Amino acid sequence: MSRRLGQLGTLAAGMVLGAAGMFVGLAQADRIAPSRPDVLVALGQRLDVEHRAVDLQLEKGDIAAAIESLEALRSGPWPSPADATGAAVALKHDAYGRLVRLRLDHPEVDPVPTDALLKMVDEGLGEDEVDANPFTARLWALRGELYETEGLDDEALEAYEKALEINATLLERELGGAP
Amino acid sequence: MRGDALRFACAMGVLLVGGCAKNAPRSEATMAPAAADAYAGDGAAEDASAPQRERHYASDLEGLQAEFDQLDADLASEGVVDGAPLGASTTTSAGASKADATGRCERICDLKVAICDVAERICGLAEAHEGEAKYAEACTRAESRCEQASDACDACE
Missing domain, CATH: 1.20.5 (Single alpha-helices involved in coiled-coils or other helix-helix interfaces)
Structure with a gap:
């Protein structure tokens, strides 16, 4: 018994x-499914509008305005992954990646020191787990670039390898050979 | 790529809204303010005291859609052609599958660019750290990934 x-x-x-x-x-x-799918819809639409506004500012050559728009976007608010799934995290990484790329390519506009940009990248990456996506990969590659600028090659290598790993996973998925 | 991702997110969200509506039916009129509240999330209290941003967008989906359409019109007037309105699909099923294949190849070739760019940077570090196995091995792995991605992109129609 x-x-x-x-x-x-x-x-x-x-x-x-x-x-x-x-x-x-x-x-x-x-x-x-996210507990608040409407939050994801609202986020997607807001980001689409904001990114298109940035496109327009870049078309006009107004880098400062584009950076300002992306900084406003960065300040949030960002929904939690619990409300809007990892898709929201990936979209956040996209916005941060675009901002950091723009700041790196245009250091003459509203200059920000490299360590502050690194903090920005870390803030963007956060602690949230997210499925492989190109935006997170780009943010890791930017982290590598910033570490390299700072002369921290070991950290740069680590970040680059992380970016490579995510992109390789995405490629394998596209080719049908990975989960 | 960004436009596609955002459209995908919106489409996915719309589908999920539809799916959830079956479980807990609510009118759009009641959902939109809820979305706005939830969207404010942790930053809601912060926003109340923070200085107002220069630009304001409607907090409901219909308002956002209207503003989105207006920005589309602005972009069109500036000669930017990537401005198809959300949800506007004019493709046939044959056209859609061709678009899918093209989209897949585009994604593969975008990944190739990203992978090879990172590989180049890793190998640049390896050159600066000549004789260090860790860097040399990383460069070899990265080059192999770049080659694989290039082959996949080249093979894609």
């Missing part, structure tokens, strides 16, 4: 662990 109870306990524990593992896996793969 007690042996049977023990077996049932093991089975139940296995089921619970399996379910938990599946939940974590689905969550990491962004297969679980």
Whole structure:
């Protein structure tokens, strides 16, 4: 009797662990719907408008205005991944990546020291787990570039390898050979 | 690529809204303010005291769509052609599959550019750290990735 109870306990524990593992896996793969899908819609539309405004400012050659718009975007608010899934995190990385790229390419406009840009990249990357996407890869590559500028080659290599790893994962997915 | 990603996010969100509406039906009129509140998120209190930004956008989806259309018109007048309105699809299924294939190749070739750019930087570091195995090995791996991506891009129609 007690042996049977023990077996049932093991089975139940296995089921619970399996379910938990599946939940974590689905969550990491962004297969679980956001608790607030409307938040993701609002974010997508807002970012589309803002990025198009930046496109227009760049078309006009107004780099300062483009940087200002992206800085305003950076200040948020950004929804939490729990509300809007990892897609929101990827879109945030896109905005940060665009801002840092622009600042690196135009150091003469509203100059910001490299260590401040590194902080900006770290702030963008944050602690949120996100599925592989090109925007996060770009942000890691920018981090590498900034470390390299600072003469921190070991850190730069690490960041570049992270960017490479994400892009390689994306390529394998496109080629149908990866999860 | 950015436009595609944003459209994808919007489309995904719209689909999810539709899916969730089946479970908990709510009218758009009640959802839009909720979206605005949630969107404010942690920064809602901050925004109340923070200086107002120069530009303001409508907090509801319809208002945002109207502003989006207006910006589209502005872009069109500036000669920027990437301005198809959200949700406006005029492609046939055959056209869509061709567009899918083109989009896939574009993504693969974009990845090739990103991978090879990073590989170049890694190998630049390896040159500066001649004799250091860690850098040399990283460069070899990166070059191999770049080659693989280039082959995939070249093979793509």
